[in-house]
Amino acid sequence: MANVNEVRAIYDDRFCRMWELFYLAVIRGSAATRLAEAGWEVPEIATVTGHSLKDVDAILDAHCLGRTTKLAVSAVAKPERAAAATGTDGE
Numbered sequence: 001m002a003n004v005n006e007v008r009a010i011y012d013d014r015f016c017r018m019w020e021l022f023y024l025a026v027i028r029g030s031a032a033t034r035l036a037e038a039g040w041e042v043p044e045i046a047t048v049t050g051h052s053l054k055d056v057d058a059i060l061d062a063h064c065l066g067r068t069t070k071l072a073v074s075a076v077a078k079p080e081r082a083a084a085a086t087g088t089d090g091e
Contacts, residue, residue: 028049028050032049035048042057
């Protein structure tokens with residue numbers, strides 16, 4: 001039969017590992033959020049963070065990023081920036 005110290009050590013190891021995994025998941029999700037705010041596209045974010053496209057979409061939806069003013073302004077400005085870069089009028 002295991003003594004109390006052995007059981008406590010096993011519990012502590014499992015808890016620490018569980019906390020590590022949780023913390024890494026939070027960091028990856030935060031990275032995805034910040035990259036989106038910086039104007040990165042979903043496939044680019046997925047490539048860097050290791051998430052699937054579906055997971056990146058879910059993370060961004062969970063944080064309401066599609067509804068922030070900053071991203072809306074960026075989305076509206078993209079055609080204008082593309083037109084300026086190519087020398088067209090955007091139509």
